[in-house]
Amino acid sequence: AIWNLGSINADFVYRVPHIPAPGETLSSTGRQMFLGGKGTNMSVAAARAAARVNHIGAVGQDGRWAIQRLLEYGVDTRNIAVLDTETAQAIIMVDPAGENAIVLHPGANAEIPQVTLQAAMAEAETGDWLIIQNETNLQRTAAEMGKELGLQIAYAAAPFDADRVQAVLPSLDFLILNAVEAAQLEEAIGTAPADLPVRDVIVTRGADGADWYSAAGKQHFPAIKVDAVDTTGAGDTFTGYVLAGLDRGLPMEQAIGQATKAGALMVMRHGTADVIPDLSEVQDFHP
Numbered sequence: 001a002i003w004n005l006g007s008i009n010a011d012f013v014y015r016v017p018h019i020p021a022p023g024e025t026l027s028s029t030g031r032q033m034f035l036g037g038k039g040t041n042m043s044v045a046a047a048r049a050a051a052r053v054n055h056i057g058a059v060g061q062d063g064r065w066a067i068q069r070l071l072e073y074g075v076d077t078r079n080i081a082v083l084d085t086e087t088a089q090a091i092i093m094v095d096p097a098g099e100n101a102i103v104l105h106p107g108a109n110a111e112i113p114q115v116t117l118q119a120a121m122a123e124a125e126t127g128d129w130l131i132i133q134n135e136t137n138l139q140r141t142a143a144e145m146g147k148e149l150g151l152q153i154a155y156a157a158a159p160f161d162a163d164r165v166q167a168v169l170p171s172l173d174f175l176i177l178n179a180v181e182a183a184q185l186e187e188a189i190g191t192a193p194a195d196l197p198v199r200d201v202i203v204t205r206g207a208d209g210a211d212w213y214s215a216a217g218k219q220h221f222p223a224i225k226v227d228a229v230d231t232t233g234a235g236d237t238f239t240g241y242v243l244a245g246l247d248r249g250l251p252m253e254q255a256i257g258q259a260t261k262a263g264a265l266m267v268m269r270h271g272t273a274d275v276i277p278d279l280s281e282v283q284d285f286h287p
């Protein structure tokens, strides 16, 4: 099974004629709300990829709809705490050219109670996967606790934070970064992805595919040529699919193969968590 300590956001997308300047007041021409957060996207992706996924996280009283939505996507939500604080929000402004500006309010994502994590870990079994990212609290505690319990620890180092990476690096079995984050990591600690003390490292490179670094060396997986309309969520979907594949017992090459197809399907659609393809769509996708 997969245990994902991850963010849960309400994403508010406002269409604006242009990104407002300091002091400017602007009317939006439209608003939509979506389920979001990197953690949520990864849980939904892994569940759609047919893994057993337990989300560990927190929302406010205003976030019960998000729990319901995760349930509908097949995610186990028993370890999502409902707190007396507000659910995390992303306020996303998008101009007609597709340029955006985003304010992230961490809310409940930053206040996941330690007891919630402990309750989840009490049910985890040796060999299960624990996923962490940088949009919640308790990552380091979770990584150390998970390692102690014999779980495999996977980390998506996004949004990038050098101190957080270094804090969890010794606990990791699996690290996934995009090209920008890989460069930031190398800059911060002076170590290239190939030389990190982590069993499996994957660097995703958008339309240029992905590289897998392991004891066997580097292996490149080209992306599938598609017409991209919206790349948000491609990385989270890719991560969810790789880990679901590994958890289902696939060799890494096949897990990355499915993730590459899922990532390509994602960039062909608008939206994030709500449009992540399921395993049958991925298997039937023969570009």
Ligand code: ADP
Residues within 6 Å of the ligand: 178, 179, 204, 205, 206, 207, 208, 209, 210, 222, 223, 224, 225, 226, 228, 231, 232, 233, 234, 235, 236, 238, 259, 260, 261, 263, 264, 267
């Ligand atoms: P992130 O969203 O974290 O920056 P990437 O952009 O590297 O992640 O995308 C993750 C994966 O999704 C890539 O390795 C690739 O397989 C797939 N992907 C991303 N963008 C494209 C694209 N334009 N065309 C085809 N596949 C893509």
